[in-house]
Amino acid sequence: MGKGNRLSFFSLVIGGAAGFGLLWITRRAWDDCGVKVNGVGNGPTLLFVGLPVAMVVNIVLFSVVWRVMKKGGGGKFLMPLIGALVAIAIADLALFSWAGTPAGMAAPICPGNVPAWWPEWIPT
Numbered sequence: 001m002g003k004g005n006r007l008s009f010f011s012l013v014i015g016g017a018a019g020f021g022l023l024w025i026t027r028r029a030w031d032d033c034g035v036k037v038n039g040v041g042n043g044p045t046l047l048f049v050g051l052p053v054a055m056v057v058n059i060v061l062f063s064v065v066w067r068v069m070k071k072g073g074g075g076k077f078l079m080p081l082i083g084a085l086v087a088i089a090i091a092d093l094a095l096f097s098w099a100g101t102p103a104g105m106a107a108p109i110c111p112g113n114v115p116a117w118w119p120e121w122i123p124t
Contacts, residue, residue, distance in 0.1 A: 007063060010062070010066070014062055015061070015063075016058070019055040019059075020054075022095060023050050023051055025096060026050060026100040027046055029114075030042045032109070032116070033110035033113050034109045034110075035102060050099065054092075061091050062087070066083075069083045096124070097124045112124070
């Protein structure tokens, strides 16, 4: 497997898994807090809007951080991988804070649309 193929494989697998994880957490938060986007069920909104956004952000971010760390002398495999995973975790937290807890919508169940199971020490 060539170097470019390995990067593409890792970015698709890790970025894709992180994207699906973000959508799963967002869907769970919306269901627990009774959030309805445009008066419809949340499945189509997340599938046709949330999934492409999460996948593109995670895959591009993984590829960029991986390449920058490898070219900057950050190591061959482990450090670029850790750097990319940390960058994806921060980006997914930001995306969840923006889309998973929509402050502009009414909060019928959860205050601020933040579910009760979300840790208080992680900001939203």
